[in-house]
Amino acid sequence: MMGFSTALILVVATVNLAINKLSNNFEKYLETPKKSKYKPYIRSIYNWNLQFNAILLTTYHRFINPRPDGLLGEYGGEVDHLIVYPIKSATTGFKMTQWEMTQYGLKYDRIYMFAVYSEKNQRYEGFNMSKAAKLITLKIKSFNGTHFEFEYISKETGSAKTFQLPCEIDFDFIAKHSSFGSVSKPINLWSSNFEGYILDNFLSDDFKSVFELPEDTVLIVSADGKPCSLGVPKKLTGRRTMFQDYYPLLTVSQESYNAVHKDVGTEGNYVRMESFRPNLVLKNVARPFDEEFYLKFDIVGTNTKKTGSYRYHFSTSMKCARCTIPNINPKTGVPDDKSTVSKKMAKYRRTDDGSPYSSIFGVYTVNHDVGITIKQGDKVDILCRASKHLLPKDNPFR
Numbered sequence: 121m122m123g124f125s126t127a128l129i130l131v132v133a134t135v136n137l138a139i140n141k142l143s144n145n146f147e148k149y150l151e152t153p154k155k156s157k158y159k160p161y162i163r164s165i166y167n168w169n170l171q172f173n174a175i176l177l178t179t180y181h182r183f184i185n186p187r188p189d190g191l192l193g194e195y196g197g198e199v200d201h202l203i204v205y206p207i208k209s210a211t212t213g214f215k216m217t218q219w220e221m222t223q224y225g226l227k228y229d230r231i232y233m234f235a236v237y238s239e240k241n242q243r244y245e246g247f248n249m250s251k252a253a254k255l256i257t258l259k260i261k262s263f264n265g266t267h268f269e270f271e272y273i274s275k276e277t278g279s280a281k282t283f284q285l286p287c288e289i290d291f292d293f294i295a296k297h298s299s300f301g302s303v304s305k306p307i308n309l310w311s312s313n314f315e316g317y318i319l320d321n322f323l324s325d326d327f328k329s330v331f332e333l334p335e336d337t338v339l340i341v342s343a344d345g346k347p348c349s350l351g352v353p354k355k356l357t358g359r360r361t362m363f364q365d366y367y368p369l370l371t372v373s374q375e376s377y378n379a380v381h382k383d384v385g386t387e388g389n390y391v392r393m394e395s396f397r398p399n400l401v402l403k404n405v406a407r408p409f410d411e412e413f414y415l416k417f418d419i420v421g422t423n424t425k426k427t428g429s430y431r432y433h434f435s436t437s438m439k440c441a442r443c444t445i446p447n448i449n450p451k452t453g454v455p456d457d458k459s460t461v462s463k464k465m466a467k468y469r470r471t472d473d474g475s476p477y478s479s480i481f482g483v484y485t486v487n488h489d490v491g492i493t494i495k496q497g498d499k500v501d502i503l504c505r506a507s508k509h510l511l512p513k514d515n516p517f518r
């Protein structure tokens with residue numbers, strides 16, 4: 121007679137095979153904006169099954185049949201490039217083929233922000249490109265290791281003007297441009313309240329007029345960022361980010377971008393990868409938008425012969441629900457009054473019933489390791505997948 125444990129293994133294996141066989145159907149059902157009573161249960165079953173697959177696969181590659189490329193899970197593409205935006209909601213960023221990660225995310229990402237003081241809320245409130253679309257045309261001219269240099273065309277002179285911003289907190293610089301000396305002030309961004317230094321006499325009238333900013337706009341430098349804990353693994357308690365919307369990184373793939381770019385046609389041809397503000401851009405993922413299913417992944421790379429290879433841990437928190445900013449033409453800073461990108465994406469990118477009216481593009485990501493450098497060509501090792509769903513209690517963007 122068949123033993124109980126043999127029977128159990130057979131049942132588990134059959135269910136596992138059946139779910140895997142039907143995985144496309146499951147994903148089609150789960151990745152829609154429709155809410156249903158049964159969906160949370162089906163998602164749980166589907167995700168348990170994915171976890172089970174992950175344990176089988178990584179055990180197999182670890183102990184039984186190691187892959188020649190050293191990956192433990194599934195190949196999830198490779199790093200194509202990294203983008204840093206030293207000032208939140210401005211420029212098209214600074215693109216690199218290798219870069220360092222700190223406890224805040226990519227080094228020097230979103231260390232500055234434009235803001236205005238709210239008398240009502242008694243704090244500085246950051247604003248984004250929905251209020252100041254022109255800021256996307258501010259250019260990053262260079263980076264010399266300690267300063268970023270920015271460039272814009274002056275209205276006064278009609279020619280290029282530049283200014284530099286230090287990448288690390290520089291109290292001489294702050295004292296020179298702040299009427300508060302080195303005293304930090306309260307700031308708000310989304311649901312986070314934190315502190316920063318107010319550079320209230322850094323921006324010239326010319327600058328504000330070129331970028332159509334309110335007269336009382338100030339530049340803020342983050343003191344020590346803000347806590348980042350929702351949807352972040354417990355063992356990373358204490359993580360902080362600077363002026364990123366909330367999470368350290370936004371991951372997207374070239375394949376997803378290509379799919380959207382193709383779909384928006386000539387009318388939406390102005391859209392660029394940077395319009396979506398990603399930090400970690402992958403390529404060679406299995407299919408467009410596949411990265412949104414990565415739950416845990418490692419980035420695996422090799423250094424010189426001496427230092428050997430490295431493996432760094434990452435996990436994802438939530439899918440990114442898009443605003444209207446990708447409708448801004450990054451060359452001109454003028455919003456498309458037909459909202460072509462939003463309209464096209466709404467047809468097939470509403471894939472999260474937790475945010476049913478938003479199009480999804482990319483996935484917020486947390487780096488577990490700090491003081492690390494990742495680079496172009498590093499491989500992505502998917503350790504576990506999941507179908508994600510935004511729960512209101514886990515939404516930091518309220």
Ligand SMILES: *[C@@H]1O[C@H](CO)[C@@H](O)[C@H](O)[C@H]1NC(C)=O
Pocket residue numbers: 247248249250251443
């Ligand atoms: C931009 O700011 C407006 C208010 O000024 C806010 O309603 C909107 O949610 C913000 N969007 C993003 C993506 O920050």
Ligand SMILES: *[C@@H]1O[C@H](CO)[C@@H](O)[C@H](O)[C@H]1NC(C)=O
Pocket residue numbers: 264265266267284
């Ligand atoms: C970078 O540029 C700034 C501003 O021009 C300058 O003060 C700084 O010394 C430069 N740093 C390096 C490493 O060259």
